[in-house]
Amino acid sequence: MAPDxxxxxxLWWAVIFSGFYHGINPGMGWPLxxxxxxxxxxxxxxxxxxxxLALGHFLAMIGILLPFSLMILLVxxxxxxxxxxxxxxxxxxxxLVINRRHPKILARIHPARLALWSFLAAMxxxxxxxxxxxxxxxxxxxxxxxxxxxAQALMGNNIITAFSVALVHTLSxxxxxxxxxxxxxxxxxxxxxSRTWFNLDLVWAFSLIVVGVFGIYFAYSGH
Amino acid sequence: MxxxxxxxxxxxxxxxxxxxxxxxxxxxxxSPDGSQSDGIAVVDLKPDSDTYGQIxxxxxxxxxxxxxxxxxxxxxxxxxxxxxxxxxxxxxxxxVPGIRSSRIYIIDAKEPLEAKIHKIIEPEEVFAxxxxxxxxxxxxxxxxxxxxxxxxxxxxxxxxxxGIFIMDCETFEIIGRYEMDRGKQDKHYDFWWNLPQDYxxxxxxxxxxxxxxxxxxxxLLSNKYxxxxxxxxxxARKNIQTMDFGENYQMALEIRPAHDPTKSYGFCGVxxxxxxxxxxxxxxxxxxxxTWKSKKTITIDPRPEDPENLPPLLQGFGAVPPLVTDxxxxxxxxxxxxxxxxxxxxxxxxxxxPMNPVLAGKVELGGIARGTKxxxxxxxxxxxxxxxxxRDGKRVYWTNSLYSTWDDQFYPDxxxxxxxMANVGEDGGLTLDKDFYIDFPKGLRAHQIRLEGGDCSxxxxxxxxx
Numbered sequence: 223m224a225p226d227x228x229x230x231x232x233l234w235w236a237v238i239f240s241g242f243y244h245g246i247n248p249g250m251g252w253p254l255x256x257x258x259x260x261x262x263x264x265x266x267x268x269x270x271x272x273x274x275l276a277l278g279h280f281l282a283m284i285g286i287l288l289p290f291s292l293m294i295l296l297v298x299x300x301x302x303x304x305x306x307x308x309x310x311x312x313x314x315x316x317x318l319v320i321n322r323r324h325p326k327i328l329a330r331i332h333p334a335r336l337a338l339w340s341f342l343a344a345m346x347x348x349x350x351x352x353x354x355x356x357x358x359x360x361x362x363x364x365x366x367x368x369x370x371x372x373a374q375a376l377m378g379n380n381i382i383t384a385f386s387v388a389l390v391h392t393l394s395x396x397x398x399x400x401x402x403x404x405x406x407x408x409x410x411x412x413x414x415x416s417r418t419w420f421n422l423d424l425v426w427a428f429s430l431i432v433v434g435v436f437g438i439y440f441a442y443s444g445h
Numbered sequence: 446m447x448x449x450x451x452x453x454x455x456x457x458x459x460x461x462x463x464x465x466x467x468x469x470x471x472x473x474x475x476s477p478d479g480s481q482s483d484g485i486a487v488v489d490l491k492p493d494s495d496t497y498g499q500i501x502x503x504x505x506x507x508x509x510x511x512x513x514x515x516x517x518x519x520x521x522x523x524x525x526x527x528x529x530x531x532x533x534x535x536x537x538x539x540x541v542p543g544i545r546s547s548r549i550y551i552i553d554a555k556e557p558l559e560a561k562i563h564k565i566i567e568p569e570e571v572f573a574x575x576x577x578x579x580x581x582x583x584x585x586x587x588x589x590x591x592x593x594x595x596x597x598x599x600x601x602x603x604x605x606x607x608g609i610f611i612m613d614c615e616t617f618e619i620i621g622r623y624e625m626d627r628g629k630q631d632k633h634y635d636f637w638w639n640l641p642q643d644y645x646x647x648x649x650x651x652x653x654x655x656x657x658x659x660x661x662x663x664x665l666l667s668n669k670y671x672x673x674x675x676x677x678x679x680x681a682r683k684n685i686q687t688m689d690f691g692e693n694y695q696m697a698l699e700i701r702p703a704h705d706p707t708k709s710y711g712f713c714g715v716x717x718x719x720x721x722x723x724x725x726x727x728x729x730x731x732x733x734x735x736t737w738k739s740k741k742t743i744t745i746d747p748r749p750e751d752p753e754n755l756p757p758l759l760q761g762f763g764a765v766p767p768l769v770t771d772x773x774x775x776x777x778x779x780x781x782x783x784x785x786x787x788x789x790x791x792x793x794x795x796x797x798x799p800m801n802p803v804l805a806g807k808v809e810l811g812g813i814a815r816g817t818k819x820x821x822x823x824x825x826x827x828x829x830x831x832x833x834x835x836r837d838g839k840r841v842y843w844t845n846s847l848y849s850t851w852d853d854q855f856y857p858d859x860x861x862x863x864x865x866m867a868n869v870g871e872d873g874g875l876t877l878d879k880d881f882y883i884d885f886p887k888g889l890r891a892h893q894i895r896l897e898g899g900d901c902s903x904x905x906x907x908x909x910x911x
Contacts, residue, residue, distance in 0.1 A: 253527035260909045261641050261707055323615075329529040329587035330680050333641050339528060412456040412908055416525060421448045421533045 230363050234390070236356045241391040244279070244349055245398025247426065248419050251275040251340050252399035256407050256415065258336065268407055269400075271336055276396045278340025279349070283388035285341075286350030287357050291380040304358045304441035308434045311355060314348040315430030322423060348430055355437025357387050362441075450532040453898040454522045458704040458776040459910035461522060461836050461899060466490075469557040470833075470842060471516075471539060472864055473892040474503070474885055477849035479510035481888055485541060487557050488864065488883060490896075498866075498881045502558045506550055506565075511543025512849060515893045517583025519551075519590060519614050523640055523905040529587050534614060538563060539895065540590060542580035545657070547571050549580055549592075551617050557897060564617055574619040575610040578602045579653060582635050584905065587680065589614045591623060593636050595653060602653035607633040609647070628684030632671040635699050638679050640907050641706045645677040646729070648697045648713060659850040662758060666719060668692040674700065674713055674729065676737045686737050690727060693720045697727075701774040701781070701902070703799070707909040710799050712781055713739075714772040722747035722762060724769035724785060728799045743794060743802050745769065745785055754814035758854050765813045768855070770847050771831050773902050775838040777910070780805065780873065782832045786847055787855065789815050789828040791867065793841075793875045805873035810865070811845060813855060819865060820879045826861040827852055833894040834901040841867045841875065844891035852890065862891035 244250045255275060259267035293303055325346040331339045344350060361380050406414050455461035470488040487502035520534035539552040539560075547568035554560040572578060577594035579602055584591045590612040596602025608630070609623035624630075632649035649671020655661050664670060672694045676686040690697060694715045702711035710730035718725055726743035747764040759765065768787030774780070774796070781802060783792040789812015794802040809817045811825040819825050825845060832843040844864045846852050852859070862885030866878045885891050895903065 248527075248532070251527070253525070257527050257641060257908050260911060263707065263909075324529065324531050326588050329526075331528065332680055333528055333643055412911065413460055415456045415908070416450040416454060416532070419450050419525070419532050423533070 229359070233356055233359050233363070237353065237387050237391050238394045240352055240356065241394025242398040243429070244391070245395035245400075246402060247422050249343060249347055249422065249426070250279065250349065250395065250399060251336070251343065252403040253415060253419070254336060254339065255399065255403040256412075259407055268403060272396055272400050272403065274336035275340040275399070276392050278337035278342075279344050279395060280388055280392040281337075282341045282344035283350045283353060283391055284384060285345075287353060287384040287388055288381070290354055290358060291361070291384045292377065300362060301441050304355070304362070305438050307354045307358055308437035308441065311348070311351045311434030311437060312431050314351050315427045315434060318348065318427035318430065319424065347426065352430055352433050353387060353391060355433050355440070357384060358437065359440055360387065447533045447535060450525060451520065451534065451536050453536045454520075454525050454532065455899075455904070455906070456522070456525055456908040457910045458778075458906050461904060461906070462776050462838065464836060464898070466837060467835055467896040467898060467900070469897040470864075471554065471557070471560075471895045471897070472844060473513040473516065473541075474862065474889040475513045475846070475849065475892060476509065476888060477846075477852065477890055479512070479545075482506050482509050483511045483513040483543065484889075485513075485516075485539065485552060485560065486885070486891075487560055498883060500883060500885075502560060504552055504560050504562065506562065508543075508546065508548060510546055511548055512545035513541055513892065514544045514848070515582050516541040516895060517590075518585060518895070518899070518903055519617075521585045521899055521904040523585055523587070523907060526587065526640060526907045531614075536899065538617075540583045540592070540612070540617075542583070542592065544579045544581055544595060547578045547580060566617065566619065570619060572598065575622055576605060577607055577610055577622070579607070581633075584637060585614060586638065586905070587640065589620060590617075591636070593633050593647065595633055595650060595656075606631040607652075609633070609636060623682055624684075625682040626684055628675065629673070629687040630675045630684055634671065634697075637700045637702050637711075638905065639702055639706050639709065640679070640905050642709060643679045644731075645679040646700045646702065646711065646713075647675045647677065648700050649673055650696055650698060656848065657850065659854050660758070665695055665717075668695060668719055670695040671697055672715075673697065674739075688729065688737055688739055690715065690739065690741075693718050694725060695719050698770065699772045701772055703778045704774065704776050704901075704906060705778055705910050706906055708778065712772060712774065712796070712799070714769045714783065716769055717766050718744075722764055722766040724767035724783075726769065726772065726781070726783060726802070730799070740800065742800060743783070745783070745788070745792070748788060750814045756813065756855055756857050759813070765815075768828075773832045773834050775834050776836055776901055777838060780834075780838065780869070782834060782841055784829045784832050784843065786828040786830050787813050789813065789817055791829040791832065791841070791843060791875065793869070793873060795873055806870070806875035808867050808875050808877050810877065819882055820877045821882050823882060823884070824861070825863050825865070826859040827856045831893045833896060835896065836899060836901065839869050841869060842894050842896075844894060846890035846892050849890070861885065862889050864891050864894065
């Protein structure tokens, strides 16, 4: 079982890493936390904003992962589902490469609706999809280890895994985004807002493609 | 698309004030009778340059009769909005509408000295996609470029109310109308907003038949020009409150909200109070209960004048009305500049306390029945009109033409386009710079000024000055 333990660790690290990655992306909301605190003229605005952003992000993650946790019940089709999911993630990445326009819907949300904004931003950028191949990898290892568990137990495990993945991912995202937001708010000043703001659009789109390709590769190679 | 935000995008007004100063100005040149093509003059503002204070490039459009008036950038500091996260646009294109033709020119000003036309949107497209005509004020906002219009549909622009439409900020395709619920709004002029607080304010001039051939005295004396401003839920696109200043406050024009987005107040200039010919500034603000209030905080008196010195339009009054035709607020929300186009004066008010403005400086130049000369001894046609303030608040530029047909009514003997500059003292005060005086090419008049990298009536900020 040694290789599986390694993959398990690697996959959880991937969950954490993807959280950091989402967190530093301004598109996932850290500039909103800075502006919320400044607009409210009090420090407590920042953690409050971060919490709302985290809530929205978590809901977006779990909203994508849960349907897959049900699908994975079809153990016989596990490989096909993982390949399909990989293709879906690649398709989202390709779409974002081709369509470089920003989702206008995000501009229509009231600035105080941070959780809603965060949810829709994550959805529009396919943030949840980026987790799917990792999540399915975790479920597959879980299924191998548990062997012949009853379907119900397997589903229960998968749902717990989905929540754990979404939670760990959201926590690491919030830590990464929070560190940047705090650094700018407390220490660096607003001037660094535009300096730390990089155009991650293409990198993000390619990340989706890479994650999708890995997902398919691991599905084939049986990890 | 850039990999980093455009260096001219600033998170807060304070950061914009600290940024490098302007190198160029772009100024509207218009042919009052349509005998020449209109254009944009590029003015050198680098004090150490050999061509300082000169027109160093001109973008002349291929059509005639457009009548340029106001214009704006495709993108500004609002691109740093944390909500739309569109920081990688370039401040590169000037959107220049013709208010007579309804044609819109997109001018690529990336290299100011090589500025050129990038795209032309024909009037038919504006009519077909919006049902509006006579595009006017430009602001770059949450979903694209917002364009206010002065006319509705039909030949004379009175078929339906005018309003705002939205253009894509990259392709310059017209997306469509902005309003979902316009309430009582039936005329239009200027608009601006506070993006984080999610409100917009719009104002009223008059309908096209009330201005295109000149001011209609009967309409003015019967108070038929606009006298209300409208408050909107910006993102819900809904008029939430119409505020009537009173019907004698004719032509509520420029809307200048405080630049710092934590503040919920601003100013609006009224051209003329028909009961006493005064010019007026209203301060508007949001009360604790969420309703909008306003109070007249500045009045400027008319100057008695021998009727024989006055144009026919004013002879019956025996006085020169101030005619407050433009106002502009410095980025630190400290000084409000008020152009008194009739009197021939530029006023500077300290509005640190927005409810109690204090006159801090004044320049006399031009003016009806006065014609004060520039400190360099040259003539200044008409009076101080479109005013623009440098980002650091130290230099104030202005031009002299109001609107072709109105210039001719109020100043029948004047002709010419001029752009001048005044320096702001450390503690206020305003002094004309004798070395900065631009005489526009013969037959062309001057209107709105835009400064390279943004100015005090362009950029909207999404973060407070801290």
